[in-house]
Amino acid sequence: MTTTSLHRRALLGAACAALALGALPAWAxxxxxxxxxxxxxxxxxxxxxxxxxxxxxxxxxxxxxxxxxxxxxxxxxxxxxxxxxxxxxxxxxxxxxxxxxxxxxxxxxxxxxxxxxxxxxxxxxxxxxxMILAVPADSPAKTLKDFLAYAKKNGNALNVGSVGNGSLSHLTAEYFNEAAGLRMQHIPYNGGAPMMTAFAGGQLQAAFVTGLDGATLVSSGRVRYLAVGTPKATETVPGLQAIADEVPGFRSxxxxxxxxxxxxxxxxxxxxxxxxxxxxxxxxxxxxxxxxxxxxxxxxxxxxxxxxxxxxxxxxxxxxxxxxxx
Missing domain, CATH: 3.40.190.150 (Bordetella uptake gene, domain 1)
Incomplete structure (x- = not known):
């Protein structure tokens, strides 16, 4: 085989390889x-x-x-x-x-x-x-048991906030109402920041929040956490009882x-x-x-x-x- 033929074959092989590579997905x-x-x-x-x-x-x-x-x-x-x-x-x-x-x-x-x-x-x-049950710092409820008694007494006069209609905080509030036999009024907000501002302004009596949403107002002393949605107390939010302690089976x-x-x-x-x-x-x-x-x-x-x-x-x-x- 001549040198020219070998050269042509090499070029053809390279071209085929290039075409095959082009057919492969980018990750390959x-x-x-x-x-x-x-x-x-x-x-x-x-x-x-x-x-x-x-x-x-x-x-x-x-x-x-x-x-x-x-x-x-x-x-x-x-x-x-x-x-x-x-x-x-x-x-x-x-x-x-x-x-x-x-x-x-x-x-x-x-x-x-x-x-x-x-x-x-x-x-x-x-x-x-x-999900954490939070209340304003001036709430008369100091414990979860206090809050349940307070909410049952006041019925739909209490507002429970959420970060939006259909959000997990909304679903958790409805779940809590049903499981605990409460009638709190759901108030949706457009995100965590507006909801926490409503807390600070006294427009809400409760909300279910994540630690990410509540950190600033809790550290400033304007909001208190009462209980967590894990089946048992957790070191993720230390020092709080589980909602399931008073509302059996609750989890969020x-x-x-x-x-x-x-x-x-x-x-x-x-x-x-x-x-x-x-x-x-x-x-x-x-x-x-x-x-x-x-x-x-x-x-x-x-x-x-x-x-x-x-x-x-x-x-x-x-x-x-x-x-x-x-």
Whole structure:
């Protein structure tokens, strides 16, 4: 064979290889990741979900060797940003930092343009936090038992706030009303900050909050925590009894975690999962979470999927009984 023929064959082989490479998904070309990763937060900047996403952002960037960009796409109770990711290419470059709302309960109250279990692939939880029963500092109720007696006596004259209609804080309030035999009036607000401002202004007699929402007013002495929604007392919010001590079986907690489009390859999910586990284990991340009454907790993808299914099963009856619609 002549040198010219060998040269032609080499060129042909190179061309075929280039064509084959072009047919491969981006993650297979040179290894994943080879460009920045976008982590969509489906809420406005500065909120609780946004704070937790940004807490793991730097560690994930270091582990993966590529920049992880937190991008806010708020609206419609978190479903706009979540739907954006559900319809994104399954290449590992567009993720959602999800939570209980758009990933487990919103679809119980209205139609959403995606299926939480079919269109998104769970990767790992990042944090779990109990819902906390909070009252104004000047409330006559000093304990959970005091509050139950106070609420039963005053009926629907008491206002219980939430961060929005159909939110987990709303569902928890309705669940508490039903389980404890109360008739408090639900008052929805557009987010945690407006609700906590209403607390400070004396417009609410109670609310169910996360430690992220309540931290500032609790530290300033204007709001008090009474009890937590975990089945038993927890060191995540130390010194408080469980609501279940007085209202048997009561439980309500919020989770936060990362999900990807449904057909994201196993190899990519494994890399992302490992990066999240590393981030959640970092002492500075755990310290930041602990200061906000949040438990840093990673999980397997299967555990997060089970958590979503369990929550849909828990909150469905509450939604139907209270006729909650969005």
């Amino acid at each position: 070309q040179g290894g994943y990741p080879n460009k920045p990763i976008r982590m969509i937060v489906p809420y406005a900047a500065g909120g609780s979900t946004d704070q937790l996403a940004r807490a793991i952002q730097q560690s994930m960037s270091e582990t993966l060797g590529q920049t992880v960009i937190v991008e806010n796409k708020p609206g419609a109770g978190g479903t706009i940003g979540t739907d954006y990711v559900a319809k994104a290419a399954p290449d590992g470059y567009t993720l959602v930092f999800g939570n209980t709302g758009p990933n487990a309960v919103v679809s119980l109250m209205r139609k959403v343009p995606y299926d939480e279990l079919k269109d998104l692939r769970p990767i790992s939880t990042v944090a779990i936090t109990p 907690s919020a989770w936060f975690g990362v999900l990807a489009p449904k057909d994201t390859p196993d190899e990519i999910v494994t890399k992302l999962h490992d990066a999240i586990v590393t981030a959640v284990a970092r002492p500075e991340v755990r310290k930041m979470f602990s200061a906000r009454n949040v438990e840093a907790r990673s999980s397997t993808p299967q555990e997060l999927e089970k958590l979503i299914r369990d929550e849909m099963g828990q909150w469905g009856p509450v939604v139907r009984k209270a006729n909650i619609q969005m």
